[in-house]
Structures are given as C-alpha cells and as structure tokens.
Amino acid sequence: MSYQAEYIWIDGTKPFPQLRSKTRILADGKTPPIWGFDGSSTNQAPGDNSDCVLNAVFQCPDPIRGGDNILVLCEVLLPDRSPHPSNTRASCVATAEKYASSEPMFGIEQEYTLFKDGRPYAWPEEGFPGPQGPYYCAVGFDNVGYVRPLIERHTQACIDAGLKIEGTNAEVMKGQWEFQIGVCTVPEIGDHLWVARWLLERLGEDYGISVSFDAKPIKGDWNGAGAHTNFSTNATRAGWDAIIAACEALGTKVEEHIAVYGEGIKDRLTGAHETAPWHTFSYGTSDRGASVRIPWQVAIDKKGYIEDRRPNANIDPYQVAERIIETVCGAAAAK
C-alpha cells in the first residue's frame, strides 16, 4: 500500500519563519526522495529563479494520520545542493561536529500563546481577564478555558511521533502554555522542537485555535513568552567549575547571543516579569530574575546543567544551540 509523507520545512519569512509542508504519496517501501518547491511563494527565492530543494534530514511516524504515514523534516538547499541562506541547520551541524567531544546536550522550554477570534484563548471579548496569579499550572475552566483537548492531543502526538517531549504546563499569562523538549543532542534539539511546533499548529486547526510564538503577544503587565534553553556538556555534568566557566563565558558574548535569541527580545527582557534586562548579564542559583539560572538541584549536586532564560519563544533552536556551543565549548577549548 502507498503511504503519505508530509514534507515539512522552515521558510524564509522575516522576522520569524513560518513552517510549511506538503504531502507526497509514496509507494510501499520507497524512501522519501529529494523534492522541490516554489521558493518565490515562501520568501526563499525570486520568481524568475524560484526552485528550492527539500532534503530530508529527520523523519518520524505521523501521529495524526497514523499507519505507515510519516513526517519528514527537510532542510532547504539551493539547486546546486548547497545550503539555502535560510538553512540554519547546516552550520549548526558543522559547529556541533567541531565540538562533539564536549557532548553538548539541550532541553528547551517552549512557551507559546493560543489565540481564538483575534485574542488570547479564553480571554473575554471585551477588556482583560483578571490579573496574573492564578493561571500558572492552573486547573479549572475559569483559569484555562476549554483548551485541554488540544493540549492533550498535542502531547500524545509528540509521544506517538517519538519526539522527546518531557512535559507541559499552563503559563503565567492566561492563554499561554509550555511544553519541554529534551534532553537532546544537536541538531536533534532543533529537529524535535520544529516538528513539535508543526504538530501544535496543525492540531490547532482541528480546534479553530491558532498558535503564536510571539515573544510579547500582549503589551503591558503580562508575561512574555520565552524558550528557556537548558544546556550541559560532559564537563558541566561532571563538576561545578565547568558550570561557573560556562556562565562566565556566556557573560563575555552578550550581544552575539541577544542577536540570535529572537525577534523582539528587547521588549521581552525588560527586567520585569521574571526577566533580566537584555543589556546586562547575571547568573545565580535559583534566580528567575537572572539571565542564566543555576537550578537548585544543580547547586546541591555541584554538577549538571544551566538554564539560559533569555531566548524568546520565537527562536530558531538551531541558531541558539550553535551560538551556545560556540561560546561555551569554544571558551573551554581555548583554556
């Protein structure tokens, strides 16, 4: 029997790329071949030279269609098979290979905001819901609305696809949620996160709910949406000195990191709402107002991982992982 392969790729839309996908029916036993698309419709090519190439880099069972059907995450190549300018995965892979002996691992907490009828999900038609306080990790219709069917289905879909989803929770702003992906190698962290994002947007269609990865979807006294990036190497997993060295290294490259930590980061990292101001750098144990937090368990064990709290919900995980590896592993290698 033939099966369906959903080819998924990241487009060239600025400032935040859009996920795109199309379906290919393949004969039983045939592996997904290289494919192409019209880059002039995805901000990836001019109309007079529009062909872009899809190269399969990660595949998993399609948890929505079931059966033998699969999801195929692709990187975008130019017709000469070199990486397209929008393809950030290729250089991420190269950097990860360069520092493979450090065995970097990542876990990302993906926050996002659900929208229906142009406003955050379960917000009143007029005005605002009650102030923040009861919504984080909440239960109950007044707090979360009728949204569990989507959350539950997305979580199960990630599990069925074999993605390394670790958990979910309702967030501080009403209508905002989080799922975590980890602990992953590189580029696995980016592959799993992008497919989990695609599944969320795709399942949202079934419920008439849309997904926003905007870093500050509602201005004012409402939390922004981040993508806390947790990171370790074989050295930080072995001892405290490497934890401190990693924090110190991050502090030497603030501008370089902020540059890839997501569009609108200066609006989100204001110093309020559990953030540190974007232009400063600080780290501390259990400190949710610091740029980088050392989790309490790590401070007790004197080894483990650190949490960079700065990345926005709208990051490209390939760029963030590459930047962190370059800074932290680069500094360790230079010693």
Ligand code: ADP
């Ligand atoms: P919190 O909300 O308290 O910041 P979460 O439970 O949401 O914490 O997320 C913890 C994150 O830490 C997860 O994404 C997980 O993958 C990550 N993590 C745990 N151990 C490691 C490790 N050794 N290296 C990298 N990331 C890790």
Ligand code: MN
């Ligand atoms: Mn979390």
Ligand code: MN
């Ligand atoms: Mn969170």
Ligand code: MN
């Ligand atoms: Mn966190």
